[in-house]
Amino acid sequence: MEYIVRTENLSKHFGKEKAVSGLEMKIPKGEIYGFLGPNGAGKTTTIRMLLGLMKPDSGRIEIFQKDLKKERLNILGRVGSLVESPSYYPHLTAKENLEAMRKILGVPKQRIAEVLEIVRLTDACDKKVKGFSLGMKQRLGIAASLLNNPELLILDEPTNGLDPSGIIEIRNLIKSLPSECGMTVLISSHLLSEIDQMATTVGIVTKGKMIFQDSIEAMRMFSQQSVLLKVSESDKAWRSLLGRGMKAGLDSGIISLPQQSDEQVAEAVRGLVADGFSVYRVEEEKRSLEDIFLQMTREEQAG
Amino acid sequence: MMGKLLAAEFMKIKRKGIWFLTVLGPIGVVAMQMVNYGVRKDYLFGQNDDRWGYYLDNIHSFTPLAIVLGIVILTSFMSSIENETNAWKQLIALPVSKMSVYLSKFTVLSILLLTSSVLLMLFTMAFGLFLDLGGEIPYTGLLKYSFYPFFAALPVLALQLWIATVSVNQGVPITLGILGVILTYAGFTLPDWLIWKWPLLLNEWNEPLINVLLGIGAGVLLYTAGMIDFARRDVK
Numbered sequence: 227m228e229y230i231v232r233t234e235n236l237s238k239h240f241g242k243e244k245a246v247s248g249l250e251m252k253i254p255k256g257e258i259y260g261f262l263g264p265n266g267a268g269k270t271t272t273i274r275m276l277l278g279l280m281k282p283d284s285g286r287i288e289i290f291q292k293d294l295k296k297e298r299l300n301i302l303g304r305v306g307s308l309v310e311s312p313s314y315y316p317h318l319t320a321k322e323n324l325e326a327m328r329k330i331l332g333v334p335k336q337r338i339a340e341v342l343e344i345v346r347l348t349d350a351c352d353k354k355v356k357g358f359s360l361g362m363k364q365r366l367g368i369a370a371s372l373l374n375n376p377e378l379l380i381l382d383e384p385t386n387g388l389d390p391s392g393i394i395e396i397r398n399l400i401k402s403l404p405s406e407c408g409m410t411v412l413i414s415s416h417l418l419s420e421i422d423q424m425a426t427t428v429g430i431v432t433k434g435k436m437i438f439q440d441s442i443e444a445m446r447m448f449s450q451q452s453v454l455l456k457v458s459e460s461d462k463a464w465r466s467l468l469g470r471g472m473k474a475g476l477d478s479g480i481i482s483l484p485q486q487s488d489e490q491v492a493e494a495v496r497g498l499v500a501d502g503f504s505v506y507r508v509e510e511e512k513r514s515l516e517d518i519f520l521q522m523t524r525e526e527q528a529g
Numbered sequence: 530m531m532g533k534l535l536a537a538e539f540m541k542i543k544r545k546g547i548w549f550l551t552v553l554g555p556i557g558v559v560a561m562q563m564v565n566y567g568v569r570k571d572y573l574f575g576q577n578d579d580r581w582g583y584y585l586d587n588i589h590s591f592t593p594l595a596i597v598l599g600i601v602i603l604t605s606f607m608s609s610i611e612n613e614t615n616a617w618k619q620l621i622a623l624p625v626s627k628m629s630v631y632l633s634k635f636t637v638l639s640i641l642l643l644t645s646s647v648l649l650m651l652f653t654m655a656f657g658l659f660l661d662l663g664g665e666i667p668y669t670g671l672l673k674y675s676f677y678p679f680f681a682a683l684p685v686l687a688l689q690l691w692i693a694t695v696s697v698n699q700g701v702p703i704t705l706g707i708l709g710v711i712l713t714y715a716g717f718t719l720p721d722w723l724i725w726k727w728p729l730l731l732n733e734w735n736e737p738l739i740n741v742l743l744g745i746g747a748g749v750l751l752y753t754a755g756m757i758d759f760a761r762r763d764v765k
């Protein structure tokens with residue numbers, strides 16, 4: 227597989243604290259890679275290293291299958307980024323802010339109007355950024371990251387501080403990038419719901435370590451579903467199921483059957499009815515990704 | 530790459546009052562002598578037969594202070610441009626080397642200070658002609674008094690830029706700057722090795738060119754140290 231980003235054993239510490247340790251990140255071409263982890267997990271530190279803003283203590287970074295250490299400028303010319311809270315020059319207008327970056331990137335002038343249009347800031351383009359709302363500043367930051375038509379777009383918590391409609395807008399924009407522009411996107415967030423709605427591949431990081439990295443489908447599979455039964459005399463009913471040699475749990479009057487095939491569920495219900503219990507409800511428990519995420523991080527901490 | 534970076538830097542100093550200060554500095558220095566000669570022209574004319582030379586000496590009594598003060602204010606303004614919203618991370622994530630970013634900042638500051646020097650020369654000459662000092666215009670002296678202080682002040686510039694760029698707390702460069710201005714003000718009484726004294730163009734051999742050469746030498750050293758330190762550090 228062609229990886230746009232690949233890190234090997236990437237580590238960085240601040241004082242005694244290990245912010246990133248032994249991180250192996252693999253981002254296939256054309257994916258929206260959701261980089262997920264609680265605050266302080268090391269997402270921003272990783273991203274800073276990918277952009278050459280920080281030097282790793284150890285490990286290797288390959289972007290576009292080139293060594294970042296050796297070909298930093300070449301690589302960065304094909305990358306767009308927005309790291310943490312947006313940076314801007316408050317005394318300049320939105321257009322001038324982009325112009326200052328455009329001069330360095332050397333892209334055609336018309337690109338400024340294009341990216342302003344993409345983030346819908348065209349009307350405010352001649353206003354000083356000083357007076358912008360946080361959402362507008364964030365959108366300006368995204369516009370800046372798109373200036374050079376990057377092949378890899380790195381966005382660190384881009385929806386932080388946006389209102390709900392702004393979040394949806396940015397989300398739709400990001401989702402459209404891989405198909406429309408052939409971009410690969412790395413987007414970090416501490417909110418699973420964010421990643422869930424955008425990402426095609428997920429990397430979960432906690433305490434500087436990658437604890438899961440796979441497609442979003444694989445992550446959903448991780449959610450082991452169980453079937454819940456509400457019955458009369460739940461205690462006796464549970465015992466009768468166990469007596470029939472079935473795996474079952476009992477929690478506050480609800481019987482749960484972990485990971486059963488349709489046939490096994492049918493058999494359990496048939497058994498219960500035959501033994502004279504009333505079956506009131508048969509439900510599938512769908513665990514949210516939030517639950518899975520919590521479980522993964524908890525397992526990591528326990529282990 | 531430098532051309533592009535410089536174009537971007539000049540764009541960024543718009544509306545910061547930086548150009549205004551660049552012009553204000555030399556006006557201030559010459560204005561002091563306008564007051565001085567306005568109040569006691571006859572007395573001053575009587576002090577020395579070489580009226581042009583005496584006039585240039587008077588002008589130069591304020592130039593070092595103005596240039597050191599100017600350096601402190603301009604470096605502080607320049608670094609505030611990136612520090613205000615931590616735009617360093619955005620700038621350094623562009624396809625530019627950190628060394629060239631640092632060089633572009635230094636170059637812009639040098640260009641501004643050289644502009645001040647050119648203006649100082651023009652204003653000095655204009656007011657000198659207005660005073661009708663008589664005799665030949667001493668072009669060599671005019672050039673020396675306008676440009677030597679800049680070169681002699683290069684170490685101060687390099688040091689202020691270095692400290693202002695790498696300090697998280699901007700109180701540090703400001704404090705150092707104020708200290709520097711005081712040292713320049715009290716320069717006459719201080720030892721020759723202090724870089725803040727150099728713009729006064731004084732030394733025991735009575736040869737201002739020594740200060741210029743020392744300034745360039747020490748300036749290059751401090752500039753290089755600052756650039757290497759900046760490149761080595763993680764971006765804030």
Ligand SMILES: Nc1ncnc2c1ncn2[C@@H]1O[C@H](COP(=O)(O)OP(=O)(O)O)[C@@H](O)[C@H]1O
Nearest residue numbers: 240243245263264265266267268269270271272
């Ligand atoms: N410049 C820094 N100096 C010291 N510690 C830092 C620095 N940057 C980050 N850290 C620490 O490293 C850890 C990871 O931080 P960060 O990468 O910002 O996490 P995230 O972006 O996932 O919230 C945190 O514990 C944070 O306090």
Ligand SMILES: [Mg+2]
Nearest residue numbers: 269270310383
């Ligand atoms: Mg972060």
